[in-house]
């Protein structure tokens with residue numbers, strides 16, 4: 152294990168921000184913390200970097216305790232580098248010298264040579280002498296990444312690294328950053344509130360809520376096997392539909408009987424809420440089951456339909472966009488679920504539905 156956070160507790164004054172957070176990263180692994188604003192993501196990075204002392208629990212790196220109650224190894228002694236949202240480049244230094252700054256040792260010529268190699272690795276061989284203001288946001292962030300990587304630190308932390316970039320660029324840069332981190336075998340932890348960014352970059356993603364980790368898993372599992380309602384709601388889209396577990400692996404809902412492996416632990420006889428993702432609901436003109444189009448969002452390749460069932464419940468359906476139906480039309484649907492995600496029926500506040508479109 153390269154990074155181990157064990158039962159971390161951290162409060163700002165009386166406000167408890169991290170409440171027993173445990174997380175492990177192996178060497179060469181890229182992790183990402185995802186969660187709503189204010190859930191404590193940046194605080195986790197600050198605790199790892201040594202900017203914030205912890206109240207309880209431990210931060211261990213390479214089996215060495217770097218933080219525990221009453222003891223915080225200073226940031227400069229941790230061999231960690233951070234890539235910030237605003238790039239934090241020196242405006243008066245060119246790209247090469249910004250990267251060379253990441254090397255604290257060696258002669259200037261050697262440091263510049265290594266900086267040039269590193270810039271080439273992030274695709275900026277042509278821009279070594281450019282000043283930050285001559286570079287685009289994406290290029291500046293690549294310079295910042297090169298500066299973080301050049302000294303081969305133990306761990307790289309990335310704090311919302313793409314949030315100043317436009318959406319199109321974010322995912323592309325995310326894929327590039329992942330490739331570079333992997334090429335150098337770097338261990339990295341990123342924080343973001345953008346799940347597409349997290350999925351593009353990370354091997355494993357942790358969903359946080361109010362200072363705790365709800366699930367740490369591969370992106371596929373977060374989407375298809377959410378551990379609880381919070382994760383189901385936060386990752387991807389979907390609705391919860393009332394159902395009843397009639398037998399192991401069999402759940403009755405108003406659209407019929409679902410059969411498949413139950414992901415969550417619910418006994419036969421239990422009333423449940425079943426998660427239906429937009430890709431579970433297939434548009435099929437030949438199906439006898441129909442639903443009314445209440446709302447639609449054109450997404451280019453697909454249209455995301457909000458459909459009203461006879462009961463009044465809503466489901467979402469992701470449909471190829473040449474199936475362009477009008478609001479109010481009844482369209483055929485069928486379900487395609489290979490496994491079932493169901494949570495024991497809770498209070499009404501646990502369930503959610505897409506909101507009605509504005510009139």
Ligand SMILES: Nc1ncnc2c1ncn2[C@@H]1O[C@H](COP(=O)(O)OP(=O)(O)OP(=O)(O)O)[C@@H](O)[C@H]1O
Nearest residue numbers: 163166168186187188189190191192193194195344
């Ligand atoms: N220095 C501080 N003093 C007091 N409270 C703080 C301090 N820094 C953060 N907080 C509070 O701690 C909570 C967690 O903050 P943090 O920045 O870790 O959240 P975050 O998940 O990174 O949020 P965002 O996505 O908005 O950046 C917030 O409620 C915030 O207001």
